[in-house]
Amino acid sequence: MGSGMVVKADVCIVGGGPAGLVLALLLGRRGVGAVVLERHATFLRDFRGDTVHPSTLQLMDELGLYDDLVRLPHRVVRQLQVTYATGTYRPVDFERLRTPHPYVMMLPQWDFLELLVSRGDFALRREAEVIAVNRRDRRVVGVTAGTTQGPVEVVAPLTVACDGRDSTVRRELGLRSKVFGAPIDVLWFRLSRRPADPEGLAGRIDEGRLFVGIDRGDYWQIGWVVPKGGEAQLRAAGLPAFRAGIADSVPYLADRVSEIEGWEQVHTLTVRMDRLYRWHVPGALLIGDAAHAMSPVGGVGINLAIQDAVAAARVIGDAFASGRPPTERELATVQRRRALPTAGTQLLQRALQRAVLAPALTGRPLSPPLPLRLLDRYPPLRTLPARLIGVGLRPEHV
Known part of the structure; x- marks a missing residue:
């Protein structure tokens, strides 16, 4: 376990991305002490997802953070359009959604993450990279992280992995996944x-x-x-x-x-799509890309990860409100609730990859597929893809 500094917490959250910070913020509001380990010094990195979808905007409203969010530099996207040689098509219209914020906000992710940190009641340790998952009697009891000041051991009755598609926690636990091809x-x-x-x-x-x-x-x-x-x-x-x-x-x-x-x-x-068979072990839960790596199609990965965090916070917060950490059976309810929207979203992404993306890369003359032409011709149909992309199959609320 290492001989460096020891930090104790109710929950150790590995990964300071959208899922990890939303989870930490929600737990803090329920009096659950969380430590977030983020391996980078800052959030200022290019080529991250910048889409904040209508369901996430509604969640920010529920948390009282929407007014802070709109003060950050951003762009608003009300429709999605794609151009072929034959013309421009508009298959998605977010303004048709019956939600408080029927649009996608294009917002640099580092600004979004810094806002969550500034409004949350949790400890964030930057430049802390997990190097080992610690167990006692086959139960995860925390992690050891390498830092610029030496190793830090975080002791916690629950560890939540939010460290992305290349999750160290996932690898250390040896969890198996179902892998889907990506073209x-x-x-x-x-x-x-x-x-x-x-x-x-x-x-x-x-x-x-x-x-x-x-x-x-x-x-x-x-x-x-x-x-590929x-x-x-x-x-x-x-x-x-x-x-x-x-x-x-x-x-x-x-x-x-x-x-x-x-x-x-x-x-x-490198686009990869997979899904863990089991998102939990005694003392640990995996959510977001750590549990299910998504394709960038539709930019829905962040939205899905945040909804995982909301569902997890509800279960974890209820358990600690009873004076104890969640049992593995309770952690399993997070997977049961989020498995259907995850599988359904991946199914849609795979269909779009096969029907639109793979043919587009053949080098042959290409015409828009029939569903795209229908969506463009009949505007009311655009509500369905807008809901699937902007809200998701099972939106979560605080």
């Missing part, structure tokens, strides 16, 4: 944005190319979708060919592709 990877990079450019989200599907642009105000965060394993071929063709492909597919970016001066500016997201 794509995503290359992330940035290019400057001009006032005449589109606002919010921009997308284009071309012959063998798929582009998604996230408006960050003075620059674009760009996702360039490639076939296709990055090597792209790099082998050279940077000039890569820049030319961007300029050809997205003409309004042609005058600035020279800003990509080297491959070190291009970051790869």
Whole structure:
């Protein structure tokens, strides 16, 4: 277990992302003492999900944080649109939702996370990377983290892993998962944005190319979708060919592709989709991407992780209100409640990958699939994808 500093808490939360910080904030409001371990020094990292969906906006309202949220620099997206060679289609209209906030807020994730920290009653330890999960009599009793001051042992009757798709806790516990194939990877990079450019989200599907642009105000965060394993071929063709492909597919970016001066500016997201068979062991619970890695399709991963956190906070808070940590049977109720929306969302993502993304990357002339054309032609139909993306299959409330 190590011989460094020992910290005691009711709950040890591993990972300071949206799920971990929302969980810590909710537990703090119920008087449950949480320690959050975040392996980075700051939240200021590029190429993170920036979408705050209608259900999360409603949750922020319920927590009294919505007014603080809208003061942060953001963009509002009321519709999702995608451009093919044959024209622009609008399959999703969030304004048709009967929710308090029928839109997606594009907000730098680091600002969102810092807001949660500033309004929460919990301890956040930055630059603390978990190196071991500690057990006693087959029960998890905390973790040991490496820090700049040496090892820190966090002793807690409950550990919650919110440390993402490459979860250390998940690996240490040896939990098995059901793995689904993903036909794509995503290359992330940035290019400057001009006032005449589109606002919010921009997308284009071309012959063998798929582009998604996230408006960050003075620059674009760009996702360039490639076939699984296709990055090597792209790099082998050279940077000039890569820049030319961007300029050809997205003409309004042609005058600035020279800003990509080297491959070190291009970051790869290896898309993976899986789901744990069991999200819990005695003394530990896994939620968010640690329990179910999602595809970036629809940007729903953050939304789903936050809803996991709300469901977990309810169960954990009720147990501690009774004067004890939750039993494994109680932790299992979190998985039972969240399993259906998780599986359903992954099923929809896989269908979209097969029907839209995989064909788009074949390099052959491409026409929009029939469902996309129908959604564009009959506006009332756009409510269904708006609800699936913006609200989810089982929204949670405080």
